[in-house]
Structure formats: C-alpha cells, structure tokens
Amino acid sequence: MAEIEIFQEEFPSLESYWRSIILFGQNVASYKFALAKSLLEIAPLGKNALTLEDLSEPFSRHLCEHIKNFPKQVTSGSSKFLDTCKAFNDGEISKDRLLAATSQMGFNNVIDAFHVVNKKDIPMRFYQKDYGRRNKKIVLTDNIFKLQTMKYFDDFTNETESRWNLVETAWELGISRNLLDVQYNEKDKILFVNDDFRRKTITSARDALNGYQKGKCFYCFDDITVNGSENLICDIDHFFPHTLQPMMKYINIDGVWNLVLSCQNCNRGGGGKFARVPAVKYLTRLHKRNEFLIKSHHPLRETIMAQTGASQSERIAFLRATDKNAVGLLIHRWGTVNKGMEVF
Numbered sequence: 001m002a003e004i005e006i007f008q009e010e011f012p013s014l015e016s017y018w019r020s021i022i023l024f025g026q027n028v029a030s031y032k033f034a035l036a037k038s039l040l041e042i043a044p045l046g047k048n049a050l051t052l053e054d055l056s057e058p059f060s061r062h063l064c065e066h067i068k069n070f071p072k073q074v075t076s077g078s079s080k081f082l083d084t085c086k087a088f089n090d091g092e093i094s095k096d097r098l099l100a101a102t103s104q105m106g107f108n109n110v111i112d113a114f115h116v117v118n119k120k121d122i123p124m125r126f127y128q129k130d131y132g133r134r135n136k137k138i139v140l141t142d143n144i145f146k147l148q149t150m151k152y153f154d155d156f157t158n159e160t161e162s163r164w165n166l167v168e169t170a171w172e173l174g175i176s177r178n179l180l181d182v183q184y185n186e187k188d189k190i191l192f193v194n195d196d197f198r199r200k201t202i203t204s205a206r207d208a209l210n211g212y213q214k215g216k217c218f219y220c221f222d223d224i225t226v227n228g229s230e231n232l233i234c235d236i237d238h239f240f241p242h243t244l245q246p247m248m249k250y251i252n253i254d255g256v257w258n259l260v261l262s263c264q265n266c267n268r269g270g271g272g273k274f275a276r277v278p279a280v281k282y283l284t285r286l287h288k289r290n291e292f293l294i295k296s297h298h299p300l301r302e303t304i305m306a307q308t309g310a311s312q313s314e315r316i317a318f319l320r321a322t323d324k325n326a327v328g329l330l331i332h333r334w335g336t337v338n339k340g341m342e343v344f
C-alpha cells in the first residue's frame with residue numbers, strides 16, 4: 001500500500017492520477033473501466049456537463065462489447081444491470097431500453113467510486129458529481145481536458161482496455177489466482193494464458209507494461225511510442241537477454257518479470273544494449289517495478305510471483321542469482337545516460 005503513496009508523492013502529475021485510477025482502483029467490477037473509456041471518448045467533444053443519459057450510450061456500449069467475450073464482469077453475485085446488457089446482446093431488448101436501464105442503474109456504483117484509489121479519494125478530480133432532484137449530471141473538470149492535450153492521450157484508452165482485459169481474464173478463470181500464469185508470445189507481442197490447453201490472448205504486452213512506464217524508456221527515460229508504426233514503436237526488451245535461455249533453462253526468460261519497454265536506440269541502436277547485461281542500477285529498477293506490480297495487486301502479481309519467488313527475499317535472491325549467472329555467461333555490462341527525468 002505504501003508503494004502506491006510513494007508513487008503519488010514522487011510524480012503527482014495529472015497523468016499519474018489518471019493512471020492510478022486505472023491501475024489501482026478496486027477491482028470488484030469493471031464499471032470503472034467502462035466509465036474511463038467513456039470519458040476519454042467524450043472529452044474531445046468539448047462538452048462539460050453530461051447527464052447520465054449522455055453517458056449511457058458509450059458506457060453501455062463498452063460493457064456490452066466486453067460481456068460478449070467475458071460474461072463475468074463483477075467478482076461476486078449478480079447484477080440486474082449486467083443482465084440487461086446481456087439481454088441486449090442477445091437481441092431480447094431494444095437499444096432504447098438498454099439506454100434507459102443504463103441511466104437508471106448503470107452508474108449506481110461507479111460515479112462515487114471512480115476517484116477512490118487505495119480506499120481513499122485522490123485529490124485530483126476528473127469530474128464533479130452534480131445530482132439535482134430532476135437531473136443527474138456529472139461536470140467534467142479542466143483536468144480531463146488537460147489530459148486530452150497530452151501527447152499520450154491515445155495511449156490512455158489502450159491502457160484502460162489492456163488493464164480491463166487482464167482483470168476480466170483473472171475473473172474468467174475463476175480467480176484461481178495462484179494459477180494465473182500469464183505468458184508472453186514474442187512473435188505477436190501479446191500476453192496470453194493457457195486455459196484448458198487453449199491459448200487465450202489477453203492483451204498487447206506493450207499496453208500492459210506502459211501503465212507502469214508512463215510512456216518512457218525503461219533505461220533512458222526518453223519518450224516512447226506504444227502504438228505506432230514499425231520504425232517508431234518501442235521495443236519489448238528482455239532485461240536479461242533472450243540469448244541466455246538455452247544456458248539458463250531453469251528460468252523463464254520470456255516471463256513478464258523480465259520484460260520491459262525500451263526505446264529502439266537503447267535496445268539495438270548505436271551503443272545499444274543488445275545481448276549485454278544491464279548495469280546494477282537497472283536491476284534495482286526492475287526489482288522495484290516487479291514489487292510494485294505485486295504490491296498493487298495487479299493481475300500480473302501471481303505470474304511474477306510464480307516466476308521469481310513467493311516472498312520478497314526469494315525474489316531478491318532470484319534476481320541476484322540470475323544477474324550473477326548472466327554476467328558469468330555474457331561478461332559485459334551495459335548502461336546509458338538518461339535522456340529524460342527519472343519517473344519510476
């Protein structure tokens with residue numbers, strides 16, 4: 001929990017607050033993701049007062065889309081509203097009825113809860129609630145319009161989607177959380193799980209990792225692009241180089257614990273890392289990242305623990321041993337200079 005506070009104290013930027021909602025809000029239902037996606041969609045239209053009717057269309061559309069693939073969108077019990085979304089998907093009710101039901105029931109648990117992170121309201125708000133007797137509205141604050149001017153605005157939607165996919169996959173698999181073993185496919189750059197021997201794609205590895213890295217290279221903090229053309233997009237880098245796998249069969253080098261996003265230059269540019277072992281300060285950074293995902297109950301928590309150790313001391317021992325073996329095999333260390341401010 002303390003890690004989350006440190007995260008906010010170190011980087012109290014607007015983007016950090018937004019990301020904290022997506023990454024650390026309570027995961028008992030997916031309404032927060034649907035609302036986040038709706039707000040990101042509506043903000044560019046410039047309208048600041050939104051009635052629940054205005055919100056109903058995008059909100060229910062995002063939920064209905066997700067329910068198609070993952071019927072389970074709450075952790076416990078049932079929801080009359082979600083049943084209505086299912087009925088719409090099955091063609092049993094009209095869009096008008098769906099929208100009416102959404103404005104009536106859909107927002108009961110999300111409008112107040114949206115800004116709650118780690119059991120407490122965050123000090124930054126993206127909207128204010130304005131429930132009059134007749135008209136229930138939310139009023140968007142400048143903060144959400146400011147988010148929109150940021151270079152990474154488009155990434156926020158993908159990150160929300162990615163996080164939503166991770167959370168619903170955990171639920172879908174019956175939350176046998178200690179069995180949730182998220183794997184990485186190098187060729188397609190995706191995270192997946194094997195469910196009854198079927199491979200199930202969860203999300204893009206880039207979108208999943210970028211929530212922590214905030215659009216910066218893991219090594220030099222230069223700006224990176226997670227969704228873009230081949231020649232601009234960031235690399236998914238194996239911290240301990242992939243070439244080690246045949247010599248180190250006892251570790252999963254493709255594991256999420258070992259994956260970071262890096263700019264192309266750090267990975268394979270002039271003076272790039274290639275198959276060298278990152279300097280010790282980067283190892284500390286990797287440890288911090290992995291501990292962060294574990295402590296924040298990120299859906300990747302169980303996967304990282306399964307790959308590197310159940311307790312923090314085991315995980316430190318694992319990273320030390322891996323580093324020692326890697327340097328023993330590859331000899332050279334690698335480091336670079338910071339191109340941007342250290343943000344994690």
Ligand SMILES: [Zn+2]
Pocket residue numbers: 217218219220221222262263264265266267
């Ligand atoms: Zn870099």
